[in-house]
Amino acid sequence: MSDNITKGKMIKPENLVYTKSRVMTDNVTSYCPGCGHGTAHRIIAEVIEEMDIQSEIIGVAPVGCSVLMYDFLDLDIQQAAHGRAPAVATAIKRLMPEKFVFTYQDDGDLAAIGTAETIHACNRGENIMIVFINNGIYGMTGGQMAPTTLEGMKSSTSPYGRDVATMGNPLKMTDIVATLPGTYYVTRQSVQKPANVRKTKKAIRKALEYQKLNRGTCFIEIVSNCPSGWKMTPVESNKWMEDTMFPYYPLGDFKVPEED
Amino acid sequence: MAKVKGSIVVDIEKCKGCELCVYACPTQVIAMSPDVNVKGYHYAEDVNPDACTGCTNCAVVCPDGVITVYRMKV
Ligand SMILES: Cc1ncc(C[n+]2csc(CCOP(=O)(O)OP(=O)(O)O)c2C)c(N)n1
Ligand code: SF4
Ligand code: SF4
Ligand code: SF4
Numbered sequence: 001m002s003d004n005i006t007k008g009k010m011i012k013p014e015n016l017v018y019t020k021s022r023v024m025t026d027n028v029t030s031y032c033p034g035c036g037h038g039t040a041h042r043i044i045a046e047v048i049e050e051m052d053i054q055s056e057i058i059g060v061a062p063v064g065c066s067v068l069m070y071d072f073l074d075l076d077i078q079q080a081a082h083g084r085a086p087a088v089a090t091a092i093k094r095l096m097p098e099k100f101v102f103t104y105q106d107d108g109d110l111a112a113i114g115t116a117e118t119i120h121a122c123n124r125g126e127n128i129m130i131v132f133i134n135n136g137i138y139g140m141t142g143g144q145m146a147p148t149t150l151e152g153m154k155s156s157t158s159p160y161g162r163d164v165a166t167m168g169n170p171l172k173m174t175d176i177v178a179t180l181p182g183t184y185y186v187t188r189q190s191v192q193k194p195a196n197v198r199k200t201k202k203a204i205r206k207a208l209e210y211q212k213l214n215r216g217t218c219f220i221e222i223v224s225n226c227p228s229g230w231k232m233t234p235v236e237s238n239k240w241m242e243d244t245m246f247p248y249y250p251l252g253d254f255k256v257p258e259e260d
Numbered sequence: 261m262a263k264v265k266g267s268i269v270v271d272i273e274k275c276k277g278c279e280l281c282v283y284a285c286p287t288q289v290i291a292m293s294p295d296v297n298v299k300g301y302h303y304a305e306d307v308n309p310d311a312c313t314g315c316t317n318c319a320v321v322c323p324d325g326v327i328t329v330y331r332m333k334v
Contacts, residue, residue: 005334007309010267015332017266018316020325029324033301034278038323194284194317227278234278 021045034234036224039191043201057100060085062109065140083114086121089128102129107148108138125182125216129207135226143229147171174221178254184216186255190223192238262333266314271326277301281318287311
């Protein structure tokens, strides 16, 4: 191998193997360094670009750190009231069935204030994709306990750790929606390592392909980090997530269509 | 046998210094610069560029999509 191949020789369009999707805007995201929200946005954008459906897809943004999703994804996006994204997405999809529709929600949005909307949209089998970011905390508002906060996990509203006797058990939304007849494809993934990112991207692609076939609700949980809320560096937060979150929220498919 | 060689370009001003790319690289190409960008973040740099295979791992984990990867047979 000739090690004298210069950078200049390699940096040519024909050698390009990875660049940020053009479905992402040029804005710098408002996410903290190392936050999984950015990676999740990026792969959604990549799938949309690969399927060439940028003008045929409508996203519904939640309340939470990703409330400004429309600034980062160059798509038609409607921001919904806290927790109501699946209801708003239901209306959009029913009015415009030819469009692809997805919601993007964090755990405070999807599993607390929006539990009813989530469960009923899934139970009705609305033909939408729900992307659920589970970082076990309310990020935007300063690290309060979420329904998904682990037992013993400290947050600003559970400073001594979550006590299940008084605060309940961490809610496994993905397990719940998988039991509903309306859901078609239900999976739990993550985006902290290259292999996980690639798998999650495949799951998003699958969900949108099923939506094209009117198969029902596809639900993708992404177990993610919140370095700021957890008060860790990004690298530490991913390690903590693998060691502590994954045993309670194991990755894998919960409902896989027979056609697969 | 043909070998592949890669090269990365980091959009320095958009890097948030999270270091996830450093740990994702199987060949230790990347380190954080002692210098900072306008936002005050130490940014990622390819300090060991000859070891890059263009595998794209760093770019795939970068939450901010600031890494572009090139690869060619040499
Ligand atoms: C009706 C209503 N209640 C409360 C709030 C305050 N609020 C804003 S973000 C948020 C929690 C978001 O947490 P999560 O969904 O986990 O998202 P993250 O910020 O972690 O991404 C709350 C309670 C609100 N905006 N609207
Ligand atoms: S507060 Fe947490 S979830 Fe929100 S952007 Fe920062 S790290 Fe991400
Ligand atoms: S492309 Fe692969 S080998 Fe090159 S810097 Fe990135 S992770 Fe390392
Ligand atoms: S992963 Fe991206 S944002 Fe984080 S240090 Fe590397 S290049 Fe910078």
